[in-house]
Every structure is written in structure tokens, then in C-alpha cells.
Amino acid sequence: MKQSLPFSQPVLAPSQTLLIAAIALTTMLAPLNSTMIAVALPEIMVAFQTDVASAGWLVTAYLLAMASLQPTAGKLGDQLGRRRLVLGGLLYFALASIGAALSPSLGLLIFFRVQQAIAAAVALPNGTALLRDVIPAEERGRQFGMIGAAAGLAAAAGPPLGGLLVGLGGWQMIFTANVILVVPALLIGWRVLPADKSRGQSSRTFDWPGSLWLTGLLIALAWWFSSQRKNGLELNSPTILILAAFGLLLALFALYESRRSDAVLPPRLFRSRSFAAANGAVATSNLAMYVTLLSVPLFLTQQGGWDSAHTGYVLAAMSGAMLLMAPLGGRLADRWGRRRPVVLGLAVAAIGLLPLTFSGGDPSLLLLLASLGITGIGMGLSGAGMQTAAIESVPPEQTGVAAGVFSTSRYLGSITGASLLPVLLGNAASGYRFDSLFLLVAVAILLSTVLAFGLAPRPEFAEK
Numbered sequence: 001m002k003q004s005l006p007f008s009q010p011v012l013a014p015s016q017t018l019l020i021a022a023i024a025l026t027t028m029l030a031p032l033n034s035t036m037i038a039v040a041l042p043e044i045m046v047a048f049q050t051d052v053a054s055a056g057w058l059v060t061a062y063l064l065a066m067a068s069l070q071p072t073a074g075k076l077g078d079q080l081g082r083r084r085l086v087l088g089g090l091l092y093f094a095l096a097s098i099g100a101a102l103s104p105s106l107g108l109l110i111f112f113r114v115q116q117a118i119a120a121a122v123a124l125p126n127g128t129a130l131l132r133d134v135i136p137a138e139e140r141g142r143q144f145g146m147i148g149a150a151a152g153l154a155a156a157a158g159p160p161l162g163g164l165l166v167g168l169g170g171w172q173m174i175f176t177a178n179v180i181l182v183v184p185a186l187l188i189g190w191r192v193l194p195a196d197k198s199r200g201q202s203s204r205t206f207d208w209p210g211s212l213w214l215t216g217l218l219i220a221l222a223w224w225f226s227s228q229r230k231n232g233l234e235l236n237s238p239t240i241l242i243l244a245a246f247g248l249l250l251a252l253f254a255l256y257e258s259r260r261s262d263a264v265l266p267p268r269l270f271r272s273r274s275f276a277a278a279n280g281a282v283a284t285s286n287l288a289m290y291v292t293l294l295s296v297p298l299f300l301t302q303q304g305g306w307d308s309a310h311t312g313y314v315l316a317a318m319s320g321a322m323l324l325m326a327p328l329g330g331r332l333a334d335r336w337g338r339r340r341p342v343v344l345g346l347a348v349a350a351i352g353l354l355p356l357t358f359s360g361g362d363p364s365l366l367l368l369l370a371s372l373g374i375t376g377i378g379m380g381l382s383g384a385g386m387q388t389a390a391i392e393s394v395p396p397e398q399t400g401v402a403a404g405v406f407s408t409s410r411y412l413g414s415i416t417g418a419s420l421l422p423v424l425l426g427n428a429a430s431g432y433r434f435d436s437l438f439l440l441v442a443v444a445i446l447l448s449t450v451l452a453f454g455l456a457p458r459p460e461f462a463e464k
Contacts, residue, residue, distance in 0.1 A: 145330020
């Protein structure tokens, strides 16, 4: 049953404020550990006398697990309850981090790194789902905006914080430092996370075959995209065959799931125009953002001989604007409804990125800074409304799986962008082709803007 709500500004109870703090700390773990590892890789390679290809699995395996496991973890939360999975995920993340810090070999370090990703994949979608369960709809967008800002801050702080920690105590410190976030999140969460409701006998069954099938499909797709990064994703016969085979397996999976009452990913979720639009919009917008983040350092290095530190200052024009605008985007999602700030934000991001397309692949530094800043403003405005619309477009009892699918769509957008980057960019020897790359970014962000018109402005189902 659809419901239209008057969007006023309620005052949150202290327990709700503490719950938001616990979820924000939980959410920060994944992006912080995604970016903090980068500065530790050189020291890890020296410590274990290994090469960059082997050490790179610390990054790749983490992303594969995060991208593939969240829908299943969200479904488990829908059936088993969210509190135990959030708290269990946090505790397991702490244990995995300690195991990583004590690892005597690269193989064990990669193993515990994957355990970190599994723990985060369990906790994150269920934390997101808890927000829908606990926070009133008229306040939900603002809180997603705050949590989005916290996640962005964690991602941005990862490299400098990682460099500081490695300097203080070696690569092990980037893992042991996670306890600083996990302990308060656990203590606060233990106090304020709502108790899991008892479930009937019928809800105790779980679609394990479908879960394994879905996870296998996502791991295979994410791994294949990741394996294409070196030479780029080319549309040749092997690529067409692989994509056709994946499409066939996906169709068979959808057929199988449509016949199960306990489906881990019910295909009917995508019959919701808003849910499909939110996932498409986040995938394409993240593709555009990730390609931009990866290409700008190459552009500055080739065109101006910039070093990493100064390149980081330029990229801060986008990341800083995103951090500042994310809370405002959440407030607008509560005041205007979910669709309007998302469409507005993505349109602003498109306005920021389109000038790069018409610059002939050689924008001035002033144009680049302005484009990145405007793009960051738009991305910040759109994030909260997009995520809120996604989880509100499904029945409350399926919020966990919806949150997991939305997060996976975000990851797949990033992975796809990284795979397309080499083939469009070319190589340094012949000169990078930034015009093709900027065109891809423009097309992706425009497509994301169009998809955002499909979002529902208000919750589509009656709240509990």
C-alpha cells in the first residue's frame, strides 16, 4: 500500500541519535579500509618479499567480497534480524583486523583481509536497513546524508591516516587501528540497537542455493571486470561470449528465484520502477565518478608533471564538495521528496563534467578545478535521496536485501569504470586519449540523470 507522508522536521530521541552514531561508525569501516591499504602496500611488499601483482590481491579480494556478499547478508538480516548481524559483523571485523596485523605471511594476510570484507558486508546493509526500521521517514534522508558524509570523510582520510599509522608502527598499525572505530560502535550498538523480533517457523528457511548462485555470479562478474583492468575491456568475440554466458546464467537465476517463496533476491523487486532506477542511477553515477578520480591524476601527470600530493589537492575540489553537500542533500530529500534533489544533483554533476568533454581532452587547470567542484556539489546533493528511495521502494521486510543490492550496484559501477579506463585511455607511450574518457564520463552521468526521473518521491510502502 502506497503512503504519502507529510515531511516535517521531528526531533530524534536520544536512542535514535546514538543508533545513527553506531551505524555511521560501522559504515566508515569499509571505505576507510578500502583506501588506507594503498599507502601500506609498498611496506607490505618489502616485508613479505613479494611483487605488486601478489600484494594487489589485498585490494582486489576485498572489493570482490564486498561487491558480492551484501545482497545475501541483507537477506539474512531480513530473516534472522538485524541487531545480531550488525553486532556480529563488527566483532568479526575486529577479530579479522587483529588476525591481519599478526599475519606472518602474505597468504594469511589476504585471508584475514577477506574476512574483514565479509564482516563489513554483513554489517553494512543491515545497518542501512535499521535506519528504515527506526528513523521516521520524514527524517530519514537527512540521516542518510550525514552517514554518507561520514563514509566520504573516511574514504578521504584513509590515505593520509594510513601514511601516519605506517610511519608510527609499520603496516600492522592500519589493521589494529580499526579497533578505535569498532569498540565504540559495538558498545553503542549493544545499548541502542533494537532487539530482533521473533520469527515464525516459515521464515526460518533460507534460500541457500539461490544465495550461493547469486554470490557466485557476482564474484565471477566482479573478478572478470577486475581482470580486464590491465588491458581494458574490449568488445571482441571472447568478451561477447562471456557476457552472453553471464546473461544466460542470470536469466536462469531469475527464473529459479521467481519460483521460490524464500528467494534471496526476488526478481519482483526490480518491477518497482523506483528500485530499478535507483540501482541504475547509482551504478552509472559511480562509474562516472570513479573514472574521473582515476583519470585526473594521469592527466595532471602527463600534462603538467604534477606529483601525487598536488594531484590530491586538485581531487579535493570534488571530494570536499561532496562532503559538504551530502547533509544538505539529505535535508532536501526530506523537504522536497526523494526524486527532486537526486535529479537536481545529477544534473549539476553533468553540468560540471560536460565542459571536459568539449575541451578536446586538454582542459585548463581552472576549468578542471571548476568542473570537479561543481561535480562534487552535484554528487553530494544526490546521494542521500538515491539511497533512501532505493530502500523505501520495497516492502519493509525486504529492506536488507534492497540495501545490499544497492551497495553492490555501486561497487559494480566502480569496477566497470576501472575496466573501461585502459581501453579508452590508451597508453602513455602513444599519449593518453582523455577526450574519449571524458565522453564516457559525460554519457554515464547523463544516463544517471535520466534514470533518476524514475525514482519515487515518497515511500512506496506503508511503514511499520
